[in-house]
Amino acid sequence: MRKIVLTLLLTLIYLKGKAQTSGNASVSLTFSSVARISIASSGSSTLTLGSPATAGLALTTTVSDETKWLNFTSAVASGVSRRIEASISAGTVPSGLQLKLGLNAAVGGGGTLGTIVASVASPITLGTAATVLNNITGAYTGVGVGNGFKLTYTVNVSNYGLLRSGTNVVQITYTLIDN
Amino acid sequence: MIKTGLLGVLLTISLLAEGQAISVSGNWLPSITAISTTGSDYSPSTLTSAANQTLITASGLGSLLVAKNYRISVSKTNTDWHNNLVLTARRTGAGTPSILSAVSASGGTTAQTITNISTAFFTINVSFLSLGGISLSNIPIEYSLSGISVILPVKTYSTTITYTIVEL
Numbered sequence: 492m493r494k495i496v497l498t499l500l501l502t503l504i505y506l507k508g509k510a511q512t513s514g515n516a517s518v519s520l521t522f523s524s525v526a527r528i529s530i531a532s533s534g535s536s537t538l539t540l541g542s543p544a545t546a547g548l549a550l551t552t553t554v555s556d557e558t559k560w561l562n563f564t565s566a567v568a569s570g571v572s573r574r575i576e577a578s579i580s581a582g583t584v585p586s587g588l589q590l591k592l593g594l595n596a597a598v599g600g601g602g603t604l605g606t607i608v609a610s611v612a613s614p615i616t617l618g619t620a621a622t623v624l625n626n627i628t629g630a631y632t633g634v635g636v637g638n639g640f641k642l643t644y645t646v647n648v649s650n651y652g653l654l655r656s657g658t659n660v661v662q663i664t665y666t667l668i669d670n
Numbered sequence: 671m672i673k674t675g676l677l678g679v680l681l682t683i684s685l686l687a688e689g690q691a692i693s694v695s696g697n698w699l700p701s702i703t704a705i706s707t708t709g710s711d712y713s714p715s716t717l718t719s720a721a722n723q724t725l726i727t728a729s730g731l732g733s734l735l736v737a738k739n740y741r742i743s744v745s746k747t748n749t750d751w752h753n754n755l756v757l758t759a760r761r762t763g764a765g766t767p768s769i770l771s772a773v774s775a776s777g778g779t780t781a782q783t784i785t786n787i788s789t790a791f792f793t794i795n796v797s798f799l800s801l802g803g804i805s806l807s808n809i810p811i812e813y814s815l816s817g818i819s820v821i822l823p824v825k826t827y828s829t830t831i832t833y834t835i836v837e838l
Contacts, residue, residue: 512835514694516724518746518757518813519828520717522702525820529708562709566820601711602821629821634709 525566528575528667530559530642531635535660538646540588552648561594561624561640563667564631565602572670573627574605578620581662587653588646590617590661594624595641602630604640611643617663625670689730690740692835696724698813705820715818721762722810728835729805731773732796739795739838742778745788749828754817757784757829761792765809772797773806781814784831791833 536556543550565573577592584590593614597604605627609615615623624640632639648654700717732738744759761778778792794806 512689512691514692514726514833516694516811516831516833517697517828518815518831519697519699519826520702520755520815520818521826522820522822522824524824525705527705527708531709564705564708564710564820566822566824568825569823571824600709601819629819629823631711631820632709634707638709 522566524568525564526573526667527565528561528563528665530665531562531639532558532560536644538590538644540646540648540654549651550648550654553645555643555645557595557641557643558636559642559644560636560638561642561665562632562634562638563627565627565667566629567669571628572605572625574608574622574668574670575624575627576620576666576668577609577615577617577623578664578666579617579661580664582660584617584661585655585657585659587648587650587655589649591615591645591647592617592623592663593643593645595643597632597640599633599638600631603628604630604632607640614643614645617661620666623665627667690728690835690837691730692742692833693727693729694724694833696722696811698723700815702818711820712818716814716816717818718815719813721812722808723813724759724811724831725807726765726809726811726833727805727807728794728809729807730803731794731806732802732804734802735798737796737798739793741793741836741838742791743788743834743836744782744784744791744831745834746784746786746829746831748786749830750825751827751829752817752822754819754822755827756816757831758782758814758816759784759791759831760812760814761809762812763808763810766807768805768807773804775806775809788832788834793838794835 591614593611605624609623758781760781767773
């Protein structure tokens with residue numbers, strides 16, 4: 492009888508020794524929407540249609556500037572994409588000229604930087620808001636000159652007869668918009 | 671007769687001591703530093719919790735005149751998670767023993783990635799001199815979360831970390 496009791500006790504001890512329990516803790520992190528856009532470097536670009544070197548020759552009909560870079564950071568929910576539009580928000584392009592914009596391939600950054608709509612090979616004529624880059628999702632270009640999309644501005648003479656001398660200031664606004 | 675009685679008393683003491691148990695307290699709700707420079711990603715891309723973000727207490731440890739070892743394992747169960755997010759844990763302290771020198775923790779002091787599969791984290795060692803029923807309280811755990819980027823879809827990511835104690 493004593494042996495039976497002892498065996499039962501030892502069995503109970505053994506079973507208790509193999510018990511297994513657990514406890515929990517949670518980790519939770521919230522990502523918020525981010526939409527930031529800027530042009531590097533600051534300041535204006537100057538495009539000058541200079542005088543011909545020899546009297547009787549035509550003006551240089553195309554001048555361009557590639558000193559500005561488009562930087563942005565975008566964070567979106569699944570299924571959401573964004574685009575960047577460019578427009579002339581102040582000033583007017585002088586008669587007889589066209590101001591065009593093309594984006595070069597992205598440099599640096601990460602994520603889905605989008606699809607170029609206005610390329611250097613196929614630039615858009617700036618005026619009312621037009622999409623220059625589309626289908627951006629979660630992405631960042633990197634910061635400053637040398638990162639993101641180099642902007643190529645070009646001035647073309649579209650009508651020689653309408654040209655007048657002078658200086659015109661044009662402001663271009665870039666907007667990052669949800670599709 | 672006396673020997674039998676003594677044995678009975680000792681066995682009863684052992685049985686009265688509860689089996690090993692674990693309690694866990696302290697969730698982690700990290701917040702991301704807002705982006706201040708356009709074109710940049712989140713910085714830092716890795717967040718680290720307080721050194722004692724979670725406290726683990728193991729109790730009901732030991733047995734009369736028998737050295738015991740217990741394994742603490744860790745795993746996570748995702749409510750909503752992203753594979754780019756890597757969560758690690760490490761033990762940053764020894765905890766407080768109910769009887770000095772009778773119980774101690776070993777291992778787990780280097781960051782260990784928490785996966786969905788239960789993996790050994792650290793070990794609790796109980797001296798044979800204990801009578802059983804002892805505890806190691808407030809073992810501090812620190813977390814680290816890497817892979818934070820704007821590339822990840824905007825939402826709340828959450829997971830539940832499970833610590834399990836098993837006698838070896």
